[in-house]
Structure formats: structure tokens, C-alpha cells
Amino acid sequence: MASQSRKKAIxxxxxxxxxxxxISTVSNVINGKGYASESKRREILRSVxxxxxxxxxxxxxxxxxxxxxxxxxxxxSHFTHSEPFYTRIFLGAEFESRxxxxxxxxxxxxxxxxxxxxTPRFVRERNVDGVIVAGKxxxxxxxxxxxxxxxxxxxxxSHADYPCLSIDNRGxxxxxxxxxxxxxxxxxxxxxxxxxxHPSIRERLQGYxxxxxxxxxxxxxxxxxxxxSASPTHETGFQLAGQFFRMPDRPTAVVCVNDAMALGxxxxxxxxxxxxxxxxxxxxxxxxxxxVFASPPLTTVRVFKEQFGxxxxxxxxxxxxxxxxxxxxxxxxxxxxxxILSTELVVRGSA
Amino acid sequence: MASQSRKKAIxxxxxxxxxxxxISTVSNVINGKGYASESKRREILRSVxxxxxxxxxxxxxxxxxxxxxxxxxxxxSHFTHSEPFYTRIFLGAEFESRxxxxxxxxxxxxxxxxxxxxTPRFVRERNVDGVIVAGKxxxxxxxxxxxxxxxxxxxxxSHADYPCLSIDNRGxxxxxxxxxxxxxxxxxxxxxxxxxxHPSIRERLQGYxxxxxxxxxxxxxxxxxxxxSASPTHETGFQLAGQFFRMPDRPTAVVCVNDAMALGxxxxxxxxxxxxxxxxxxxxxxxxxxxVFASPPLTTVRVFKEQFGxxxxxxxxxxxxxxxxxxxxxxxxxxxxxxILSTELVVRGSA
DNA sequence: GCAATTTATCGAAGCGCTTCGAGAAAATCC
DNA sequence: GGATTTTCTCGAAGCGCTTCGATAAATTGC
Numbered sequence: 237m238a239s240q241s242r243k244k245a246i247x248x249x250x251x252x253x254x255x256x257x258x259i260s261t262v263s264n265v266i267n268g269k270g271y272a273s274e275s276k277r278r279e280i281l282r283s284v285x286x287x288x289x290x291x292x293x294x295x296x297x298x299x300x301x302x303x304x305x306x307x308x309x310x311x312x313s314h315f316t317h318s319e320p321f322y323t324r325i326f327l328g329a330e331f332e333s334r335x336x337x338x339x340x341x342x343x344x345x346x347x348x349x350x351x352x353x354x355t356p357r358f359v360r361e362r363n364v365d366g367v368i369v370a371g372k373x374x375x376x377x378x379x380x381x382x383x384x385x386x387x388x389x390x391x392x393x394s395h396a397d398y399p400c401l402s403i404d405n406r407g408x409x410x411x412x413x414x415x416x417x418x419x420x421x422x423x424x425x426x427x428x429x430x431x432x433x434h435p436s437i438r439e440r441l442q443g444y445x446x447x448x449x450x451x452x453x454x455x456x457x458x459x460x461x462x463x464x465s466a467s468p469t470h471e472t473g474f475q476l477a478g479q480f481f482r483m484p485d486r487p488t489a490v491v492c493v494n495d496a497m498a499l500g501x502x503x504x505x506x507x508x509x510x511x512x513x514x515x516x517x518x519x520x521x522x523x524x525x526x527x528v529f530a531s532p533p534l535t536t537v538r539v540f541k542e543q544f545g546x547x548x549x550x551x552x553x554x555x556x557x558x559x560x561x562x563x564x565x566x567x568x569x570x571x572x573x574x575x576i577l578s579t580e581l582v583v584r585g586s587a
Numbered sequence: 588m589a590s591q592s593r594k595k596a597i598x599x600x601x602x603x604x605x606x607x608x609x610i611s612t613v614s615n616v617i618n619g620k621g622y623a624s625e626s627k628r629r630e631i632l633r634s635v636x637x638x639x640x641x642x643x644x645x646x647x648x649x650x651x652x653x654x655x656x657x658x659x660x661x662x663x664s665h666f667t668h669s670e671p672f673y674t675r676i677f678l679g680a681e682f683e684s685r686x687x688x689x690x691x692x693x694x695x696x697x698x699x700x701x702x703x704x705x706t707p708r709f710v711r712e713r714n715v716d717g718v719i720v721a722g723k724x725x726x727x728x729x730x731x732x733x734x735x736x737x738x739x740x741x742x743x744x745s746h747a748d749y750p751c752l753s754i755d756n757r758g759x760x761x762x763x764x765x766x767x768x769x770x771x772x773x774x775x776x777x778x779x780x781x782x783x784x785h786p787s788i789r790e791r792l793q794g795y796x797x798x799x800x801x802x803x804x805x806x807x808x809x810x811x812x813x814x815x816s817a818s819p820t821h822e823t824g825f826q827l828a829g830q831f832f833r834m835p836d837r838p839t840a841v842v843c844v845n846d847a848m849a850l851g852x853x854x855x856x857x858x859x860x861x862x863x864x865x866x867x868x869x870x871x872x873x874x875x876x877x878x879v880f881a882s883p884p885l886t887t888v889r890v891f892k893e894q895f896g897x898x899x900x901x902x903x904x905x906x907x908x909x910x911x912x913x914x915x916x917x918x919x920x921x922x923x924x925x926x927i928l929s930t931e932l933v934v935r936g937s938a
Numbered sequence: 939g940c941a942a943t944t945t946a947t948c949g950a951a952g953c954g955c956t957t958c959g960a961g962a963a964a965a966t967c968c
Numbered sequence: 969g970g971a972t973t974t975t976c977t978c979g980a981a982g983c984g985c986t987t988c989g990a991t992a993a994a995t996t997g998c
Contacts, residue, residue, distance in 0.1 A: 291712065299986045599954065650954080
């Protein structure tokens with residue numbers, strides 16, 4: 237039965253005794269440090285093998301002041317069971333961490349963060365070597381990390397002063413809008429958004445403006461339909477859709493700031509007899525799981541969420557380990573330590 | 588910048604010095620053990636406050652031989668990025684663990700497990716207090732856990748000899764089939780399945796038989812359409828749908844062993860002009876994310892995945908902590924340490 | 939051939955915490 | 969009031985590992 241008590245494990249002591257060597261020599265051999273004669277080394281390794289010795293993580297952590305754990309922090313509201321965006325970033329990070337022999341510990345923090353009170357346990361207990369901060373969080377938290385001296389990287393939340401990894405929001409929307417203009421011949425395109433103070437969302441709006449500019453289409457501010465304070469949810473999309481369809485001279489295409497809103501928009505359209513993409517072409521952003529199941533399937537800007545998490549983890553671990561490297565899939569700007577992950581336009585039925 | 592080196596943290600030493608007490612007294616006060624005069628206690632607590640002391644997790648782990656970590660193990664193939672079932676169980680467990688001040692470490696093991704080689708790092712390094720095993724895994728692994736003496740609980744994989752938490756597969760299917768018979772008036776119902784050696788799947792088939800029996804409907808073995816060796820995937824469902832529709836005297840309703848197959852079945856039906864639920868009523872099992880987006884939305888037996896993980900975590904932590912309790916949402920059988928999580932029939936458009 | 943290195947090996951001092959006595963002081967008992 | 973018992977406080981010994989000298993033996997240099 238599994239209820240039997242924990243077995244007393246083999247320690248380095250046992251190995252030393254068995255190999256007729258000192259503890260320090262065993263340690264050296266295991267970690268490939270210092271000197272050791274071939275004979276001794278062999279003997280020790282053999283003992284390790286025979287006894288099935290594996291160093292205790294706890295002891296090692298204490299001695300080295302290093303845990304091989306990475307913290308992953310996001311806002312409580314971002315980790316609801318229904319919202320898969322950050323969850324998938326988390327999974328990507330988790331996946332990557334294992335390749336590097338690290339574990340990831342998860343923690344959420346409230347929207348209004350209070351230093352000390354809300355500090356994730358693992359940072360207080362020094363149980364992580366670094367932390368990944370996902371999404372928009374209270375800057376107080378970030379400053380706390382800085383003051384504690386814990387390496388970190390921000391994901392999906394750009395901040396001028398700190399290392400961060402963000403989506404190419406601007407580029408993604410530019411691609412979407414350009415697609416509507418060039419491939420689908422739209423000339424009047426609306427932009428639906430919410431929570432307009434969020435950096436990522438501002439960048440998306442910028443992308444919209446830039447794309448129009450590049451195409452030589454004058455910006456009509458009426459076509460930028462937003463609900464500044466609300467969150468960009470399904471519901472908000474539904475609401476703004478109402479506003480959109482009541483416009484006297486409405487655009488022939490819509491770009492939503494994210495898929496949730498696009499799906500809300502779509503629902504409104506369905507319920508009111510408008511046809512997509514015939515009456516209005518629609519493009520979202522994120523490529524959430526539901527996008528492909530919508531009818532018509534939603535054309536959207538895909539964000540590689542798992543890859544996003546993986547990359548963040550890789551970056552962070554490199555920093556923690558003190559090395560630094562780059563691979564082809566992202567741009568690296570040494571000076572500001574910012575990485576930008578590119579997106580991909582997924583053309584489906586809605587546009 | 589975040590690249591500054593780690594700050595030297597406050598230790599129990601510092602507190603002792605500051606409070607003019609011994610280390611052991613500080614430790615006692617903090618952990619509410621032993622004796623301490625009110626004055627001393629107050630002074631120590633004050634110092635803790637002032638210095639912002641938090642015990643180091645690593646040191647505590649080493650001293651207590653306890654990590655406050657729980658391992659979560661599943662098969663590699665079960666944690667692919669696209670299959671959300673176990674992922675959600677994991678998330679549920681993760682969520683629950685945080686309530687109990689535990690962290691969860693994840694690991695995957697290959698299908699054909701080799702003791703020693705494939706052993707998750709955290710069990711070898713004694714970095715967890717217990718482990719949750721999700722889904723069907725090689726028994727060699729389970730036996731290894733037993734031999735190491737690490738408490739564990741199996742999730743979604745019933746095994747007579749070990750503590751486990753499983754879905755009420757039988758009951759779920761019984762409810763589905765009974766619904767078809769009683770509420771929808773079906774008299775001939777097919778069962779589509781695959782991987783028939785899997786315990787959970789066998790139980791579902793059992794449920795099918797029982798329900799028919801209860802309704803006094805004779806079992807027609809031709810209506811049990813299975814592909815024993817294959818996995819119950821979308822593709823398999825599609826394939827078996829072909830077989831189903833070619834039957835001369837085909838049933839008016841189908842119960843699939845899971846949603847993936849049901850969805851595959853549905854696709855076949857669509858592509859071949861059969862209408863659901865008019866030509867054939869369809870019920871799945873699992874209630875995956877995509878079920879609600881199908882057209883028509885899939886009627887299915889919902890499994891509360893997050894809750895599943897939560898419950899497993901709670902059970903395990905209780906065991907680890909040495910306590911034991913029950914709450915109303917599940918049946919508890921002391922003797923075999925088995926929990927069965929009930930399901931819920933979600934009636935949507937497909938039946 | 940003898941000083942200067944390099945190589946081997948080990949003991950001991952931490953890392954930061956818990957816990958087990960032991961010694962004092964205070965409270966309780968008849 | 970002296971013997972017990974209870975309360976208080978602390979030093980010291982771990983937990984299992986790394987690492988810093990120290991010592992000794994083997995190599996090297998000229």
C-alpha cells in the first residue's frame with residue numbers, strides 16, 4: 237500500500253562510506269569539480285550506481301542558494317478556468333522549463349497589489365531563481381521584484397524599463413488590415429476595442445492606423461469604436477457590434493482587438509441577420525480555441541501562446557544561468573532586453 | 588535593473604540577534620511550539636515584522652524532510668498541447684494546491700516506462716511529498732512509487748490495489764442511454780468505442796449494457812461498434828461512423844465513448860448528408876471545449892475536469908498531512924480508498 | 939636532486955532551519 | 969518551606985550537500 241512511511245534515502249554519506257572515500261571527494265566527482273584519481277572516480281561512480289544514489293534537491297538547494305524553480309505570476313483574473321490565453325503561455329513555459337531541468341511554480345496576484353501582503357509565497361521564501369510575469373500586473377509588484385533582486389521577464393506586457401517579451405501587436409494588426417485592403421478590396425475598415433490604456437491594445441490600435449496610412453486611406457475616427465474602460469470581452473464585442481451596425485454609413489470590414497470581442501460581434505451579427513463575411517468581413521486577434529469552431533470560422537491573427545511561454549522561459553533561464561543567446565525566431569535587442577514575438581494571420585471564413 | 592545580484596536575505600539568526608533571543612526560541616515562536624513568555628514572544632514577533640523575515644523554504648525543507656511540493660505525472664502523449672483533458676485536471680490540481688500552500692511540479696513519462704531511467708526527477712531527488720498520477724500509466728511506475736514509499740493517488744485510472752479517483756463512467760453512460768430511451772423514445776441505440784482494454788472505457792461500455800438491461804431492451808451485439816486497438820479519436824469516430832451508416836438496419840441513436848469520437852462521427856454525418864439529431868441522435872462523453880461549438884452543439888456527459896484535479900489534490904494533501912476527511916460531493920470508501928466523481932448529462936442539440 | 943607545481947584527498951565549516959535535551963526560573967502542591 | 973512540576977531559554981546536534989583550506993603525494997622544471 238502507498239500509505240507506508242517514506243523510506244530513508246541514500247545520502248552522500250552512504251556513498252562515501254561505500255566507496256571508501258570522503259564526502260567532499262564524492263561531491264567533487266559527482267559535480268565534476270576539483271581533482272580525483274581515475275581509480276577513485278570509478279569507485280565512487282560505481283557506488284553511486286549500486287546504491288542508486290541521487291542527491292537530495294533540498295540539501296542542494298540550501299547549500300547552493302539555488303532552487304531550480306521558476307515562478308510564474310499572473311493576475312488572478314487572468315487565470316480563470318475559462319480564459320485559456322495565459323494558461324497556454326503557462327503550459328508553454330512549463331514545457332520548456334522541463335527541458336532545462338527546472339520546475340515552475342505558479343502564483344496569482346490580485347489586481348490591486350499590496351507589497352508584502354500579496355507577495356507570492358515563493359518570492360518571499362526565496363523558493364525560485366527567477367520569475368516570469370505574465371500580462372499586465374501592478375507595477376508595485378515589479379518594483380518589488382527589482383528590490384528583491386530576483387531576475388524576471390515580463391510576458392505580454394511591454395514596459396520600457398524592464399526586460400520583456402511581447403507580441404508583435406502592431407505588426408499583427410497591420411497584416412490583418414493590409415490583408416483586408418489588398419486581398420479583399422476593403423476601403424473602409426472599423427476597429428473595435430476596449431480597455432484602451434493597456435499597452436498591448438494601444439499597440440494594436442497603432443497597427444490599425446499605420447496600415448491605413450500605408451495604404452493611403454484617410455483615418456476616420458468614427459470607425460474607431462471603443463469602450464475605453466471595459467474589458468475586451470465577448471460581451472463588449474456584442475455591445476459594440478450594436479453600435480457598429482447602427483452607423484449610417486458603416487464600414488465593410490471590422491478588425492477586433494481580440495477574438496473574444498470578434499466572437500461577440502459575430503453573435504450580434506447572427507442574431508440580427510447580418511451575414512459574415514458578406515455584409516461585413518471580420519478579423520480577430522489571438523486565435524483562441526473557439527475561433528476555428530465559429531461559423532464562419534474566424535479569420536484572426538494567431539499568437540503562438542505556447543511558444544510565447546517557451547521563449548520567456550528560455551530567456552529567463554539563460555539570464556538566471558548567466559548565459560545569453562539568440563535564435564532566429566525572434567528579434568533581440570540587447571540594450572533594452574526586449575523580445576518581440578511575431579504573429580501570423582490565419583485566414584478562415586470570416587474575412 | 589533586474590540583473591542585479593540576489594540580495595542576502597534576512598535569516599532566523601538576524602531575528603534572534605535583533606530580538607535578543609536564541610535561534611531556537613525564535614523558531615519556536617514562529618512555529619507556535621514549545622514555551623515562550625509573552626514578552627519574549629512579542630519582541631520576537633516585532634523583530635520579524637521589522638526585519639521582514641520569512642523562513643527560507645530550502646532550509647525548512649531540508650530540516651523537515653518535507654517539501655510542500657506535489658508531483659503531477661502523466662504520460663507524454665496525454666500532455667500534448669492540443670488535448671485539454673488532462674491539462675484541465677492539472678490546472679484544477681494546481682489551483683487547489685495553492686490553497687493548501689503547496690506547489691505542484693509536473694512531469695511526464697513515456698508510454699513504455701523504464702524504472703530508473705524514466706523516473707521523474709522530483710521523485711528521485713525527493714522533491715515532492717506525494718504525487719498525483721493522471722491517466723493510464725505503466726504499472727512499473729506505480730510500483731516504483733510504492734517501493735519508494737511516496738504517497739500517491741491515481742486519477743482517471745482505476746486500479747483495484749491503489750488509492751484512486753475516477754469518473755463515474757458507468758453512471759454517466761447509464762444516464763445518457765436512459766435519457767435517450769426515456770426522454771427521447773429511442774429503442775435502438777448504438778455504442779461506438781475504441782481502445783477497449785482501457786478500464787474507463789470498459790466501464791462506459793458496461794454502463795451502456797446496464798442501461799439497456801434496466802430498460803428491458805435486449806442487447807444487440809452488432810450495435811456495439813468498436814475498434815479495439817485504436818485510440819478513441821476524432822479520426823476513429825469518423826471511421827466508425829462510416830461503418831455505422833452502412834448498417835442495413837441502423838439504430839436511431841448513438842452513444843460515443845468520448846466527445847472526440849462523437850465529433851468525428853458528426854463530421855462524417857455532415858459530409859454524407861445525414862442530419863443530427865433527426866437522422867440519428869448523438870451523445871458524447873467528456874464535454875470537451877469544442878462540444879458546445881459543434882453544430883448542433885453536442886449533448887454529452889460532462890466531466891468536471893478542474894474539480895477532478897482539485898479533489899485529487901485535496902485527497903492527496905490530506906493523506907500527506909495525515910488527516911482524512913470527506914465532503915458531500917463524492918463517495919468515499921475507506922477500505923479501498925477509492926473516490927468516484929459523478930458526472931452530469933448536458934443536453935444540447937445533438938440528442 | 940631539490941624546489942616549485944600540480945594532483946589527490948580529506949576534515950571542517952557553513953547554508954538556514956528544527957528539535958532535543960539541559961539548566962534556570964517560576965509556579966504549584968501538601 | 970521544600971519537593972515537584974511547569975515554564976522559559978538556550979546551546980548544540982543534526983538535515984544532506986558544497987566548498988574552502990590544509991596536508992600529502994605525485995610531477996615537473998632545470
